[in-house]
Amino acid sequence: MKQVASLRYGVIFKKAFSQPDVFKAFVKAVLGIELDIDKVETEKSFKPTVGYVDSRFDLFAQDDKNRIIVDIQHAQNAEHYDRFLHYHCVALLEQIAKAKNYCPALKVFTIVVLTSGDRYQKDVLTIDFDPKDLQGNGINEIPHKVLYLCPKYVNDDTPKAYREWLDAIQDTLDEEVDESHYHDAMIQKTFTAIEKDGITPTERAAMFEEYNSREFLDKTIVETTLETKLAIAKKMLAAGMAIESIVQMTNLSLDDITELNNLYKLP
The missing domain is CATH 1.20.1280 (Monooxygenase)
Incomplete structure (x- = not known):
């Protein structure tokens, strides 16, 4: 068994998935896309801001060669559906400079990982922007997509390609994993990145602050x-x-x- 920091904490999630090879492996498993990137940005924002909110992307990577933007968001709040749809639209609108062309140069995919569970108790939910006829057939005109993934509700019908990743994320939440259950080398690298012995004092402080903020909010609402x-x-x-x-x-x-x-x- 390996002692790890929980991926429910934003600072730990970013530490693990900001590794370019881990980010690429996760995206390939979930979207089936091979990214050509050498860096993953954290707390990415656009200047000037798009709209009235200074949106910050937890993890953001841009593949200019394949014309793709992928952002992975780590969610703990109750309004994640609207919030991350907004983020997705920001990444689209930021590309539109002139009214002569409303087609973004880059495809945008947003992956939201819900580590706290969700009231709908679904393992995978998607927003597909492609126009469809009355029979539900798409025309392959708009590729942009949002995926909401909830490791807590993985089941036998969850696509096998990324079931192991979701199981691994869920497994970290009690701060202990049996790494022998996982065969993907990038999942093993994720566990190594978040081993408790390797967590820095700054990262521990951020975890503590996040924990206290959540506990305070929960206690305040109850009392x-x-x-x-x-x-x-x-x-x-x-x-x-x-x-x-x-x-x-x-x-x-x-x-x-x-x-x-x-x-x-x-x-």
Whole structure:
């Protein structure tokens, strides 16, 4: 058994998957694409910003030879579907410089890894932008795609090509892995990169800060009064957050949130 840092922490996830060969192997398993890259950027952002939000990509790689951008996002929040769809669109819109051509020069693929589970309990969900006829047949005109992967719900129907990767990610969450169960050399390299003995003081501090932030938020939501929860929910609604996400974060009922939304005529 190998003692490792958990991939639920952003700093550890980036440490593992910012290795170009690991990044490429994971992308090939998930998308079937061979990337030609020699670096993976972390906390990537565009200047000037696209829209009103300064979006930062956890892991970002651009393959100019094959005209592909791939970003891998590590998710812990309850509004990941909208958030990472926004990030995906930012990577598309950033390429459009003039109205004469609305076709991005590079294909964009976004992979979101949900290490905390998800209310829908699906192993793989996709957003495919290709136009389709009424029979569901695509025309292969728009290649861009978003994938949401949840290791917690891997099952026998999960595509074999990347089942081992998702199992490996899930296996790290209790900070101990049996590396003999995994045959992919890049998965082994991932485990080596996040061995506990190799975690730096700076990385440990970031893990501790992330842990405390999450624990504080969970404790705050549980211990607050109904009145306070409703006030928090009202602010979330005013900010445009999805009702389902508010239900999950505040532990209020769907009826409570819907009634609050109707009462204040929030959008």
